[in-house]
Amino acid sequence: MGEYKEAMRQARSLASSISLSRLGSLEEVVAAIERSCNVKVRLRPLPSWMPPGITGLMIPKGKKRLVLFEDRDSAHLRDRAIAHELGHIVFGHSGACADGSSVLASLLPDLDPCMVQRVLMRHAFENAQEAEAEAFSDLIMERLASENSRRGDEPLGFGEVFG
Numbered sequence: 792m793g794e795y796k797e798a799m800r801q802a803r804s805l806a807s808s809i810s811l812s813r814l815g816s817l818e819e820v821v822a823a824i825e826r827s828c829n830v831k832v833r834l835r836p837l838p839s840w841m842p843p844g845i846t847g848l849m850i851p852k853g854k855k856r857l858v859l860f861e862d863r864d865s866a867h868l869r870d871r872a873i874a875h876e877l878g879h880i881v882f883g884h885s886g887a888c889a890d891g892s893s894v895l896a897s898l899l900p901d902l903d904p905c906m907v908q909r910v911l912m913r914h915a916f917e918n919a920q921e922a923e924a925e926a927f928s929d930l931i932m933e934r935l936a937s938e939n940s941r942r943g944d945e946p947l948g949f950g951e952v953f954g
């Protein structure tokens with residue numbers, strides 16, 4: 792997991808360069824990213840017709856960054872998926888990757904099939920970009936949790952503490 796360690800080191804330095812240290816909500820994180828990366832971030836739930844297995848997409852278009860996320864019952868899992876996509880934005884990933892997926896390309900004619908395929912490879916950590924986005928997501932979720940427990944509005948559940 793050397794790749795992940797290096798990605799986490801970079802994620803920490805990026806987070807401090809855009810003053811993400813004391814933010815209590817994902818909305819504040821998004822606002823800070825918009826300011827420092829000079830982009831406009833749009834968050835939308837994934838369309839319901841999206842094939843299963845996709846947890847999120849990040850689609851860059853000019854200065855706009857469209858983030859589609861899986862609208863799950865668990866706010867934690869949903870925020871994680873969003874934070875992962877924000878990681879792609881912060882690391883400046885353009886979406887360049889290997890080959891496209893023709894099945895998804897036909898379902899999503901407006902999207903770059905390479906980008907869709909990249910998302911599908913998320914959990915494998917098969918490329919550095921996924922490790923970077925995942926490290927950023929871990930960092931953000933950890934900071935949101937500690938900030939929220941300091942603010943006292945969302946104490947950790949017992950399951951998380953003792954599980």
Ligand SMILES: [Zn+2]
Nearest residue numbers: 910913921924
């Ligand atoms: Zn990803």
